[in-house]
Amino acid sequence: xxxxxxxxxxxxxTLDQITKYLVVFYMNLIERGxxxxxxxxxxxxxxxxxxxxxxxxxxxxxxxxxxxxxIALSICGIVAYWMRRETRPIALMSAGLVIGGALGNAVDRVxxxxxxDFLNITCCGLRNPFAFNVAxxxxxxxxxxxxxxxxxxxxxxxxx
Numbered sequence: 001x002x003x004x005x006x007x008x009x010x011x012x013x014t015l016d017q018i019t020k021y022l023v024v025f026y027m028n029l030i031e032r033g034x035x036x037x038x039x040x041x042x043x044x045x046x047x048x049x050x051x052x053x054x055x056x057x058x059x060x061x062x063x064x065x066x067x068x069x070x071i072a073l074s075i076c077g078i079v080a081y082w083m084r085r086e087t088r089p090i091a092l093m094s095a096g097l098v099i100g101g102a103l104g105n106a107v108d109r110v111x112x113x114x115x116x117d118f119l120n121i122t123c124c125g126l127r128n129p130f131a132f133n134v135a136x137x138x139x140x141x142x143x144x145x146x147x148x149x150x151x152x153x154x155x156x157x158x159x160x
Contacts, residue, residue, distance in 0.1 A: 004089055005080070008096020009103070016104035016134040020116045029118055043120040047131040050114035065109050072106040079146075086151055094145025101138035 023029050023044050035044040050065065076099045083095040108115040117131035 004092040005096040008093040009100035012100030012138040023118050024116050044118045045120040045131045047117040048114040072102040091150040094142045097138040097142030101135035104135035
């Protein structure tokens, strides 16, 4: 595994955990429920997500927690293995975003039983019911980066 991937993963993991601590516990969002940061646009809205995106599989009980932790760790291992020969810096950083974000959410599941989501963006008078966190942003951005920038490891067709 390459150093850039590790630095990227560690940076995102740290940023995710620090922002969760500051907003959820230090700013006491856990009790306040909502804090308007930029009225009409950005709000901190406390949401504990025991499932996956948009709360899917959130009512499947405690076994789901450990299954999702195992899936997150497996994804980290698969991405790290897949990137072991990658040379493009942007692809390595993208993989680090995915790994750091997945680890950040997995740590939440271990510590709290669910993921602390708090960012809520609304626009144009429409209320967005969903919240997310830095790890979610990193995973999404990292997957896009891998899709667009990872080296194509397929060999040319040699049947000619």
